[in-house]
Amino acid sequence: MPRPTTKQDLLVQSRMKHDALNAFIEGLSRADRMRAFKPGTMNRNIRDVLGHLHHWHTLSLDWYRVGMRGDKPEMPAHGYTWATTPEPNRWIHATYSDVPLNKAHALFERSTPK
Numbered sequence: 646m647p648r649p650t651t652k653q654d655l656l657v658q659s660r661m662k663h664d665a666l667n668a669f670i671e672g673l674s675r676a677d678r679m680r681a682f683k684p685g686t687m688n689r690n691i692r693d694v695l696g697h698l699h700h701w702h703t704l705s706l707d708w709y710r711v712g713m714r715g716d717k718p719e720m721p722a723h724g725y726t727w728a729t730t731p732e733p734n735r736w737i738h739a740t741y742s743d744v745p746l747n748k749a750h751a752l753f754e755r756s757t758p759k
Contacts, residue, residue, distance in 0.1 A: 695749040696741025702756035
């Protein structure tokens with residue numbers, strides 16, 4: 646699929662990817678949804694991935710709100726640069742590591758732009 650070049654293309658492609666991820670998750674057995682990924686990754690299971698996506702959704706929505714107000718958003722987050730994103734990513738992982746899968750999925754859905 647080509648890279649989107651318009652807002653409408655981006656929205657369509659985003660919705661397609663979102664729906665594909667949900668279909669993939671729904672197609673897994675309960676045991677597979679809870680299974681840990683191979684060692685060596687920060688996000689160790691589906692819950693971690695959904696928590697991570699949720700948090701980055703909220704960051705990007707905040708950047709948009711700040712920018713629309715005419716201010717310059719702090720990107721990626723206060724006190725961090727794009728070169729130091731592993732640091733906030735570790736914090737994000739720790740923040741959502743105790744959240745149950747169903748709650749992580751609900752947060753992901755709530756923060757997904759419609």
